Amino acid sequence: MINRVLLPVFLFLIIGCSSETKKVVSLADDVTFLANDALQGRETGTAQELEAAEYIMNRMKTIGLTPKGNAGTYYQTFTFKPKKDPHGQVEYMAGDSTITGTNVIGYIDNKATNTIIIGAHYDHLGMGGEGSLYRDGEAIHNGADDNASGVAILLKLADSLQQVNTNNNYLFMAFSGEEMGLLGSNFFAKNPTIDLSTANYMLNMDMVGRLREDKTLSVSGTGTAPIWKQVLNSSNTAFKLVLQESGVGPSDHTSFYLQDIPVLHFFTGQHEDYHKPSDDANKLNYEGMQLITEYIFEVISELNTAEKLAFRKTKNESEEVPRFKVALGVVPDYLFDGKGMRIDGVSEDRPAQKAGLQKGDIVIQLGDSTVIDMMSYMRALSTFEEGNTTKVVVDRNGKKIEADISF
Structure with a gap:
């Protein structure tokens, strides 16, 4: 267990100090840092979330991503009043704000016409609170699956896509404020740091760390572009796919679907540790995460020479609940x-x-x-x-x- 005193040392060892000595950072390395007790659950607006943001920023630098936040930085900040509806489609309030969230954004500029957006949220529930399913008082909610797992795959994809599949640019975003109502992705979608009309499609990884023995993988948003099902099935060699058409769901892809951008959300399923202190790094299936990383890379590769994807609206299944x-x-x-x-x-x-x-x-x-x-x-x-x-x-x-x- 890494305590707060050791965090700077761990950060240095993970990101390295030069391209010549750059350490190969594993999926487990990223999850171990983000889901450590020292970050106290990465609640939006806390000092611990900013430590996580700094870690992700430094990883992006080391990988070679250029900053695509505000004012030449990797950060895009937003302010809001907290509300009591986690994962609801709420509007944050910029006036009289009380909390500041921080999106972390890096970019691969291939001088292409269109851009693929790849995202995952890095915030979690802190010591518990409104969204927790834990009933025995305050405790650190490390959020290893939710959603250090998605951030780790995002960073691995960013590394893998350097100088390959160059017919699109790539925007990588680690979102803040997801647990409070998709706030970071909502803010970006309304205050983008790229021209959203050039967005080809958006891929979202949220809770991708618990692949089961039967390798069931849920992919939502398959109805948002006519080609999705064909590509997902033709690229698949490992998974039992559960495909769901709706572009609306309780994660950050929804913010982009509402901007008429084709989306996919990758998800390995609920479990007993969801929104509890027991969602820890040692419970993740890292081999499964590697398979998912490779699968998403294959999907991107298959679409590399394709024209910009056509967007299609889907039924909002949440309205029927x-x-x-x-x-x-x-x-x-x-x-x-x-x-x-x-x-x-x-x-x-x-x-x-x-x-x-x-x-x-x-x-x-x-x-x-x-x-x-x-x-x-x-x-x-x-x-x-x-x-x-x-x-x-x-x-x-x-x-x-x-x-x-x-x-």
């Missing part, structure tokens, strides 16, 4: 493509845990409603209020089990 008055207390498996809703985690002292439901159970009925997928599960859940009781039926290893649920 029912409102809930109660919760079951489970983490759904968003990568499950079978019938029902598979449980990926069970929260302590919540209805599901009290009813004896377990990780891996597949909810196939809730009350009078048959559950065939995530949307039907949410519709069923939305019909209940606090104090209601009902039956739930789950498939546990091929056996149907019925339990009583009290909300």
Whole structure:
């Protein structure tokens, strides 16, 4: 464990001091730094987030990216009043601001007509707070998967794309303020440091560190350009792909989709450590992260000589999500493509845990409603209020089990 006193030394060892002695920085090296206790969860606007920003800036310098923030720097700052809707499409307030976030932006200028935007957020929840699922008081939320994993892949791609696939320019952005409502990407999209009309497409890596044994990889935004599905499938040799068309979702690609830019969001799925202090660097699948890095590179390579991608609007699936008055207390498996809703985690002292439901159970009925997928599960859940009781039926290893649920 690296404490605050050792951070400058660690930073020096990671970024090196000259091109002749430049150390090859691994995905694990980047995650280990960003998800260290010394950065206290990288909450937006804190001194610890600025330490993370400085690290990313120095990595970009070492890689050879040129600054593309404000005033010839790698930084783009923005100010806002915090609001209580993490991941909602909120408008930050520039007047009477209380918090300053910092996007970190580097550029590869290939003198091309169009630019590919590659992004990942680097902020996290700090000591917990509004977005945390941890119930035992304050604790450091290191956010190794969410989203040091995405930043590590971003930096690896930046290194890999030097002087190759030169038919586009590349803009690499580590976003601040994502956990408070996509604030950093929202600000950039409305105050871009490039001409957004030249943006070819945007790739977003958010929670890409927990690739499972079956190598399931979710890619959202596939409906935002007609060519996406073809390219994703033809470039794939390793993954079980779960493709979702909508360009709107709870991550930074949404800000670019709303500017009529084709987007993709890469995601390896929810887990029991999501938004908890236990999301640590030693739990990541670094071999899986390397596979994802190579896959994204292949997608970029296949499109290198293609014309600028055509943008297409998609259905906003978030508008169809029912409102809930109660919760079951489970983490759904968003990568499950079978019938029902598979449980990926069970929260302590919540209805599901009290009813004896377990990780891996597949909810196939809730009350009078048959559950065939995530949307039907949410519709069923939305019909209940606090104090209601009902039956739930789950498939546990091929056996149907019925339990009583009290909300």
